[in-house]
Amino acid sequence: MEMNATLLLVCGGLVGCGVYLLLERSLTRVLAGLVLIGNGINVGFLVAGGGAGSSAFYGSADQADMADPLPQALVLTAIVITLGTVAFLLAMAHRSWQLYGADDVQDDVEDAAIRRLADDDATSVGHSATTQGQEEDDPEEDDR
Amino acid sequence: MTSALVPLPVVLPLLGSGAALMMSRWPRAQRMVSVVVLVAVVVVAALLLVAADREGPQVVWLGGWRELGIALVADRLAALMLLVSSIVTLAVLVYSIGQGVTDNDREAPVSIYHPTFLTLVAGVSNAFLAGDLFNLFVSFEILLFASYVLLTLGGTPARVRAGTIYVIVNVVSSALFLIAIATAYAALGTLNLAQIGERVPGLDGTTALVLQLLLLTTFSIKAAVFPLSLWLPDSYPTAPAPVTAVFAGLLTKVGVYAIIRTQTLLFPDRPLTDLLLWAALATMLIGILGAIAQSDIKRLLSFTLVSHIGYMVFGIGLATQAGMSGAVFYVAHHITVQTALFLVVGLIENLGGSSALLRLGGLASLYPLIGVLFFVPAMNLAGIPPLSGFIGKVGLLEAGIADGSWLAWLLVAGGTVTSLLTLYAVAKAWALAFWRTPREAHEMALQLGGQRDGDEEHGTAEVSAGGHVHLGATVFAAGDVKEASRAADTEVSDDSEDDLFQLLEREGRRPRPPWAMVLPTAGLVGVSLAITVFAGPLYGFTDRAAEDLVTRTPYLQAVQEAGR
Numbered sequence: 001m002e003m004n005a006t007l008l009l010v011c012g013g014l015v016g017c018g019v020y021l022l023l024e025r026s027l028t029r030v031l032a033g034l035v036l037i038g039n040g041i042n043v044g045f046l047v048a049g050g051g052a053g054s055s056a057f058y059g060s061a062d063q064a065d066m067a068d069p070l071p072q073a074l075v076l077t078a079i080v081i082t083l084g085t086v087a088f089l090l091a092m093a094h095r096s097w098q099l100y101g102a103d104d105v106q107d108d109v110e111d112a113a114i115r116r117l118a119d120d121d122a123t124s125v126g127h128s129a130t131t132q133g134q135e136e137d138d139p140e141e142d143d144r
Numbered sequence: 145m146t147s148a149l150v151p152l153p154v155v156l157p158l159l160g161s162g163a164a165l166m167m168s169r170w171p172r173a174q175r176m177v178s179v180v181v182l183v184a185v186v187v188v189a190a191l192l193l194v195a196a197d198r199e200g201p202q203v204v205w206l207g208g209w210r211e212l213g214i215a216l217v218a219d220r221l222a223a224l225m226l227l228v229s230s231i232v233t234l235a236v237l238v239y240s241i242g243q244g245v246t247d248n249d250r251e252a253p254v255s256i257y258h259p260t261f262l263t264l265v266a267g268v269s270n271a272f273l274a275g276d277l278f279n280l281f282v283s284f285e286i287l288l289f290a291s292y293v294l295l296t297l298g299g300t301p302a303r304v305r306a307g308t309i310y311v312i313v314n315v316v317s318s319a320l321f322l323i324a325i326a327t328a329y330a331a332l333g334t335l336n337l338a339q340i341g342e343r344v345p346g347l348d349g350t351t352a353l354v355l356q357l358l359l360l361t362t363f364s365i366k367a368a369v370f371p372l373s374l375w376l377p378d379s380y381p382t383a384p385a386p387v388t389a390v391f392a393g394l395l396t397k398v399g400v401y402a403i404i405r406t407q408t409l410l411f412p413d414r415p416l417t418d419l420l421l422w423a424a425l426a427t428m429l430i431g432i433l434g435a436i437a438q439s440d441i442k443r444l445l446s447f448t449l450v451s452h453i454g455y456m457v458f459g460i461g462l463a464t465q466a467g468m469s470g471a472v473f474y475v476a477h478h479i480t481v482q483t484a485l486f487l488v489v490g491l492i493e494n495l496g497g498s499s500a501l502l503r504l505g506g507l508a509s510l511y512p513l514i515g516v517l518f519f520v521p522a523m524n525l526a527g528i529p530p531l532s533g534f535i536g537k538v539g540l541l542e543a544g545i546a547d548g549s550w551l552a553w554l555l556v557a558g559g560t561v562t563s564l565l566t567l568y569a570v571a572k573a574w575a576l577a578f579w580r581t582p583r584e585a586h587e588m589a590l591q592l593g594g595q596r597d598g599d600e601e602h603g604t605a606e607v608s609a610g611g612h613v614h615l616g617a618t619v620f621a622a623g624d625v626k627e628a629s630r631a632a633d634t635e636v637s638d639d640s641e642d643d644l645f646q647l648l649e650r651e652g653r654r655p656r657p658p659w660a661m662v663l664p665t666a667g668l669v670g671v672s673l674a675i676t677v678f679a680g681p682l683y684g685f686t687d688r689a690a691e692d693l694v695t696r697t698p699y700l701q702a703v704q705e706a707g708r
Binding site for chain 2: 022027030034037038041044045047048049070071074077078081084085088089092095096099100105106
């Protein structure tokens with residue numbers, strides 16, 4: 001199969017940068033990372049579709065010269081889905097900013113509780129009050 | 145022409161979703177539409193089940209684009225999953241309507257709830273029917289988007305926090321899935337599952353391995369297989385009770401279903417079974433150990449959910465007909481039981497004001513019916529004979545013993561231990577929430593709550609010289625009390641929420657059980673008992689389904705013939 005090295009490099013670079021951003025705490029950066037990964041994968045689909053060719057309208061060109069239309073259709077679908085995801089995540093980041101004044105990804109409540117137990121060298125029993133009332137938890141406290 | 149029915153479980157909920165959205169101003173009409181649509185889906189799924197069993201897999205190439213377009217396939221496995229999931233979603237929908245009527249919607253904007261719920265159902269049905277890798281991806285996205293909305297309903301702080309993690313994890317898994325799809329297309333030139341299954345043997349070993357690992361990782365995130373399960377217990381419990389119930393019942397099982405397809409249809413010759421078996425063992429044990437540590441019933445059940453996914457992966461990892469049959473039976477059993485349990489927890493929250501074990505007590509005497517509704521599925525989950533959980537586990541363990549390798553024996557031992565620990569976990573929930581009296585619960589909470597409330601009378605609970613807190617027959621280590629009191633000081637300092645005892649004292653009478661929520665729960669518990677009663681025929685059916693899966697020919701032939 002014919003491969004385009006430039007496209008491959010672009011794909012790898014985009015996904016790599018995306019993964020780097022994904023490891024950040026700020027939801028906005030995570031979002032940017034996800035967009036980069038999404039675009040990188042879309043470029044990857046173009047590689048998967050084989051070499052370039054003329055547009056795939058019936059009768060417009062010889063069938064052997066046509067580009068493979070299926071990956072293009074897949075990429076279109078993927079773009080639409082990424083758009084929806086980005087919109088939703090932006091809304092979540094905004095809501096998070098409204099609530100906390102920051103859009104950081106919060107720690108797991110349970111992790112925080114277990115970490116405190118470990119600090120105290122204490123054991124946990126099912127009835128311990130560590131997780132009750134998640135709704136009232138002060139998120140700032142869980143985060144630190 | 146039953147194959148014409150195949151698209152209906154997807155199309156009906158989608159149309160219903162649109163209709164429900166248009167009727168957002170008329171809640172009654174909206175509810176009517178949702179219920180009618182889901183009842184119709186149950187009927188269609190039942191018809192498909194019969195057709196798939198009698199005539200083999202039902203296949204439709206959408207739009208008549210044979211061999212090129214998108215295929216929908218309802219074989220025995222897909223039809224069974226479809227039927228079980230549609231029954232469960234119907235029960236949950238009726239329950240949430242009951243809850244809406246009872247609670248007068250504190251947090252849930254109902255006009256959005258019904259359309260989103262129907263979209264979720266469409267996504268789940270499409271995932272079961274998809275005969276195409278990309279269609280499977282799209283159905284995952286449909287159900288995930290609906291689940292994002294449902295999980296963050298109302299945008300409360302806890303839900304936004306939990307939702308953030310859930311969304312990011314799932315978007316990453318979707319990205320992995322897309323990479324897998326691109327790889328599959330580049331390597332094989334097709335995305336149709338049957339065609340992939342036929343072409344994979346001609347692929348070189350490394351490419352096939354990469355492809356298989358990519359797909360397994362993706363689906364393991366969805367199915368919450370350890371170590372990719374850590375997102376689940378954190379994100380599920382914050383959602384409204386019916387949402388948690390349907391997520392717990394269905395969404396992880398869609399992942400399990402996709403793993404079954406990958407392992408049987410796509411890669412029958414390169415099984416990676418050892419990897420799956422190890423993952424199953426870790427999932428079972430670590431999940432259930434997490435459950436034991438929990439103090440909230442919702443979190444406890446989320447961890448048992450993770451743990452019991454391990455049983456299904458165990459069956460898949462054995463890669464024998466008996467193992468596969470056990471796994472399929474276990475999926476059907478577990479969807480019903482786990483959903484029923486979460487619905488009961490919703491009832492407990494509604495009546496007791498909390499799902500924290502510390503605040504509950506005496507529910508068995510206050511509400512005997514709720515006690516029964518919790519007890520039966522809880523014992524079923526733990527695998528007490530003669531319930532279906534026992535039958536499913538015996539089937540899996542027998543399959544493991546028949547396999548005979550040391551790893552399979554290790555899994556058999558792990559499965560038994562997990563079953564016992566599950567019994568311990570649910571028995572603890574039962575003892576704390578149902579068995580002790582509300583006064584005992586209140587006094588223990590005071591003890592644990594530390595000396596803040598020291599001037600109040602302390603009743604029967606006392607700290608002995610041996611460093612243990614005695615309360616009736618229950619003994620707790622004093623260290624835990626100390627730690628819990630500190631935790632209670634830091635975390636629930638406002639103490640705005642009363643426990644059940646205080647609630648009862650203040651109200652002067654117990655709240656009445658909301659029948660509109662009790663009845664669907666009872667119905668679902670009834671379904672789980674029906675699975676027990678009809679376990680013989682059902683196991684026969686899953687045996688036939690597993691035979692189809694292992695031999696592959698019925699699926700491949702049906703897709704080919706329909707493509708001509």
